[in-house]
Amino acid sequence: MSTFFDIVYQSISEYEYPVKEAFFEFMISPCICESQSLIEFQIKTSTGQDVFTTKNSLGFNQIRIRPAGYFKNFKLEYSAKVRKEEVTNIDNLRPSAHEQWAEINSTNFYIDNFLYLHASPLTVIPKESQNEILIYQRSSDLLEYSLELNSHIHSILSYEKEVTNVSTTAADVILSKKGVCQDYTHLFLGMARSNGLACRYVSGYLDQGSTYAGTAGMHAWAEVYIPGMGWTGFDPTNNCRVNIQYIKVAHGRDYNDCSPIKGVLLSIGENKTYHLVQVNQQQQQ
Amino acid sequence: MKDSIQLNGNSIFSSYNLEKNLYDEVFDQTGKVKKYYQKVLSLFNKLTLQDLKKLNEFARASFFNQGVTFAVYSDNMKGVERIFPFDLFPRIITLKEWENLEKGIIQRNRAINMFLYDIYHDRKVLKDKIVPSELIFSSNYYLKEMIGFTPPGKVYTHISGTDLIKHKDGEYYVLEDNLRCPSGVSYVLSNREAMKRTLSKVFSSYNIKPVHDYPEQLLSMIQSVAPEGVDNPTCVVLTPGMYNSAYYEHSFLAQSMGIQLVEGRDLYVDKNFVYMKTLHGAKRVDVIYRRVDDDFIDPLCFRADSVLGVPGLMGCYREGNVTIINAPGTGAVDDKAVYTYIPDIIKYYLSEEPILKNVQTYRCELEDDLKYVIENMENLVVKPVDESGGYGIFMGHKSTAEQRKEFQERIKNNPRKYIAQPIMSLSVHSTFIEESEFFEPRHIDLRSFCLMGKK
Structure with a gap:
């Protein structure tokens, strides 16, 4: 429908x-x-x-x-x-956690997706903040980890307008612990990439009939590559998975590409x- | 040893000092002049010192009047212009030697061009592990804006400048590949012009290959890569402006090709085409031979603070409405660490043995190489991989213990940034030294220019 x-x-x-x-x-x-x-x-x-x-x-x-x-x-x-x-649920198409890791850790995957595996200027997390990163265990499932990371970021940040701007980096956000959708997304990307996950910044629109935060302007969220499922959207600002109310415009390494x-x-x-x-x-x- | 040089009375070569452990281009080990230098040497031997000084002044004046200048950037001097130094005594490359060089340079640049296409498309060379992918992806000159895009005729390096030296074994080695905006060709042309004026007799004694048709060949190459369907392309030279070190060359090339020399502010983008502001209104531009670095060509794509480029240019390029020469992103190969893989790259794409040799190079990013470099600093030249024009180079044999220590730290902090090479013994050539008023041996290298267009 x-x-x-x-x-x-x-x-x-x-x-x-x-x-x-x-x-x-x-x-x-x-x-x-x-x-x-x-x-x-x-x-x-x-x-x-x-x-x-x-x-x-x-x-x-x-x-x-x-x-x-x-x-x-x-x-x-x-x-x-x-x-x-409406997208059909493909969550159960993903292979075992071990196979997932083997795929995203392969040389060819790296060569095809390096743009989304490397830290970009707005998503880099400096060494001194590395202990803040939510660590991905190789034995855990990528979907479960992504959901956990999504709520982790949602819980450590508070939504505040006009305290950050378009040049605010994940490194800034990890210290100030506040910001808007692109800051939530940059931190998500920074942490996921530190763990070797391929993920990208997405800009788009959010249905204003929803109860979500971030509907007033353009919105931002993240997509993680999960073997078997493909690029899967997560919105750390609203602690949810991307659904039919999310209208995508573009993706890239970070805000600068979008x-x-x-x-x-x-x-x-x-x-x-x-x-x-x-x-x-x-x-x- | 001096005695073995044939002198004519009070010859200007009489105090020439032949150094045994260096390869001299003019004289052999016993001090005997090489066969192909005999005629030019006997011409020079007929000159008195006064004659020579007069000729030298004449050549200098000719350069000054033509405005042939260059500038060196340094911290305390802001691009002071100097007259390009010119040596009256010509270097001779024999036809046999040149034919081999030419073949080798063409082979090398064909492979480099195929490599560029590959790293911006399927990246097979990386997947086959011929070149480590990290080396390419970590390069600041590898542009994501070029991924998946194919420039007209698949040509990336329209103009490349391969630097060669001759080692004491008498063999040529490639020192580096300049693939961004290699400059210097105007000096080749004006040197030849000055040579013709001052030493016209040399030209009647030898069968010399001409260089004067370079601008003509450059223009026809530029026209050959015009966008599809454009019959009479409008081509321009884009310069960063008169304060650039190579501005003389930009104006010289534009003038000798008979095309416009423009700055970024003379161009604009509308409806995915590039236009030039002229006295008669807007004129569409089809090919841009830019002498502006990648970072500065489009503030909407690259450095936002650039005023040297054209906002929106990359979009027109991607639409196929304008050709940029050289293609953006060629600098990913113009990197001294990638240089070390060129022989493998040649074998991979062409299934041929490389004709030209590479200098043995240690890559500091490799553990064993790094160890060797740290332990043998005195015997090596260490270079940053991403600088040009000799900036940031460490010369082991001329360093103090303190400098070595400091540089070792720098390398350890950023091994990817450095490569090291044994100190090559560059060949020497008889050179007239104004201060001493004698000919002395001086080290030389060779910059070649290679043009690649669409067939």
């Missing part, structure tokens, strides 16, 4: 002095994957130029625009309709950017 979502993403920027030239890149478009399809989308901009799209090196859509002329504010509105399918907006401006003075996100579930059809 399908579930439909209407998504609206708005980015509004205001500049102190007129901007002559700019280049923006948005990664806000729901990706097309196994359980998810993009039915339609629309993009409106305040400056009138056409947008164009390209794919980043991992295959995710980037919406780009080059507003030119003089402007003091810039607004982009993206709206989309997404269909999600940041919703990047840009270069030719201007001086201050600027402010706001984002508004709406995610509504449609009647089931």
